[in-house]
Amino acid sequence: MSLTEQPPADSGPDPDRTDAAHQALRDRIAADSLSTRRDYLRIVATVSGGLAVGGIGVASGILHRHGDSATPPEPKKVADRLQPGESLAFRYPGDEDRAIAVRMTDGTLRGYSAVCTHLACAVLWRKERGSEGELYCPCHEGIFDPRTGGVAQGPPPRPLPKVVLIERIDGSVWAIGTARSGESAEEGLCREQDNAFRFCPGGTGAERSERT
Numbered sequence: 143m144s145l146t147e148q149p150p151a152d153s154g155p156d157p158d159r160t161d162a163a164h165q166a167l168r169d170r171i172a173a174d175s176l177s178t179r180r181d182y183l184r185i186v187a188t189v190s191g192g193l194a195v196g197g198i199g200v201a202s203g204i205l206h207r208h209g210d211s212a213t214p215p216e217p218k219k220v221a222d223r224l225q226p227g228e229s230l231a232f233r234y235p236g237d238e239d240r241a242i243a244v245r246m247t248d249g250t251l252r253g254y255s256a257v258c259t260h261l262a263c264a265v266l267w268r269k270e271r272g273s274e275g276e277l278y279c280p281c282h283e284g285i286f287d288p289r290t291g292g293v294a295q296g297p298p299p300r301p302l303p304k305v306v307l308i309e310r311i312d313g314s315v316w317a318i319g320t321a322r323s324g325e326s327a328e329e330g331l332c333r334e335q336d337n338a339f340r341f342c343p344g345g346t347g348a349e350r351s352e353r354t
């Protein structure tokens with residue numbers, strides 16, 4: 143090479159090598175962001191899949207629900223007294239089964255599972271809402287009618303299962319059975335107690351007078 147063919151001392155980086163380095167860097171960033179997106183999508187799929195399975199489990203009855211006991215539930219005292227407009231959280235029929243008792247302003251007693259039929263969040267009593275109060279699920283703004291357990295608003299697909307309550311002469315409140323979502327209290331009692339009440343279809347007429 144002659145002196146006249148020497149490259150200038152300040153010619154800067156080789157453009158071909160610079161382009162190659164930039165391309166390699168772009169490829170690496172693209173690969174990283176792709177794997178990050180994949181991880182993110184995997185996490186989202188896992189979480190939402192878990193929620194969906196929980197919801198399907200509740201909806202299809204795979205998970206334990208009120209009214210699905212293999213044996214008739216035992217009567218259980220849940221309160222010495224319950225005043226009009228007040229509610230009480232308790233467990234029935236099992237220690238894991240969240241339930242809620244409500245005394246309407248006209249004195250009527252109502253009991254329900256406190257597990258929302260949408261995605262199993264806890265149902266709360268809101269005394270000041272509506273004309274008679276409401277049973278409210280804060281997770282997705284679900285509202286249930288406190289007189290019937292029926293869905294009044296929001297995504298819950300089914301009414302709340304019932305807990306059958308009675309009041310004894312001393313004012314104490316007892317849970318004596320459960321009814322599945324959509325069943326009446328009488329239907330639930332007849333199913334659980336093998337038609338042992340006079341009001342049951344084909345009931346035996348046994349001397350059991352407890353009913354709501």
Ligand code: FES
Nearest residue numbers: 258260261279284
């Ligand atoms: S879990 Fe109750 S409204 Fe969604």
